[in-house]
Amino acid sequence: MPVIYVHDKPFQPYISQEEISTRVQEIAHTIEKDYRGKIPLFIAVLNGSFMFASDLFKALNNPAEICFIKLASYKGTRSSGHLITSIGLDVDLIGRDVIVLEDIVDTGKTMTGFLPQLLHQQPASLKVCTLLYKQEATRYPVSIDYRGFIIPDKFVVGYGLDYDGLGRNLSAIYQLAE
Numbered sequence: 001m002p003v004i005y006v007h008d009k010p011f012q013p014y015i016s017q018e019e020i021s022t023r024v025q026e027i028a029h030t031i032e033k034d035y036r037g038k039i040p041l042f043i044a045v046l047n048g049s050f051m052f053a054s055d056l057f058k059a060l061n062n063p064a065e066i067c068f069i070k071l072a073s074y075k076g077t078r079s080s081g082h083l084i085t086s087i088g089l090d091v092d093l094i095g096r097d098v099i100v101l102e103d104i105v106d107t108g109k110t111m112t113g114f115l116p117q118l119l120h121q122q123p124a125s126l127k128v129c130t131l132l133y134k135q136e137a138t139r140y141p142v143s144i145d146y147r148g149f150i151i152p153d154k155f156v157v158g159y160g161l162d163y164d165g166l167g168r169n170l171s172a173i174y175q176l177a178e
Helices: 017-034 050-059 109-119
Strands: 004-006 009-015 041-046 065-075 078-087 097-105 125-133 146-150 173-176
Touching: 017 050, 017 125, 017 146, 041 050, 041 109, 050 065, 050 097, 097 109, 109 125
Parallel strands: 041 065, 041 097, 097 125, 125 146
Antiparallel strands: 004 009, 009 173, 065 078
16 A cells, blocks of 8 residues: 555555454454344444444444444544534433444543443443554543554544545555654
């Protein structure tokens, strides 16, 4: 995979489409075992998680439901530090087994702001599943129950992740070149 440009910045190949696909299948298999006999509700956080959510959902063989919410905290290549909910949740969570799907957890601020809102709705269980986790960037501890890859604190695009709106359509993940 060659270096690509998104807007004005160069990005180098980081995680291939094949690596992503393999890891998504592994996560789906683990969730199937953990939720055997149950019907979990996945809450996919838009916009970034749409590709991950779609591939994970298709990989599941057990019954499951999915809905979407739009949260945002990024502007350009940096977190704004503010959580914005622009599309709300319209599903009753009382007594449900809920799994939040994220594209990436870095500082943890988004999940730290969002998870208490979900817990207030009294789900039977609440877990977090993320494709990417920037462990060294974490400032707000979040329990990650299912994760694809631990990555360094560098900006990434592709597979749903964007840089000011572009790059989401890339089938692999690219890291900002030094």
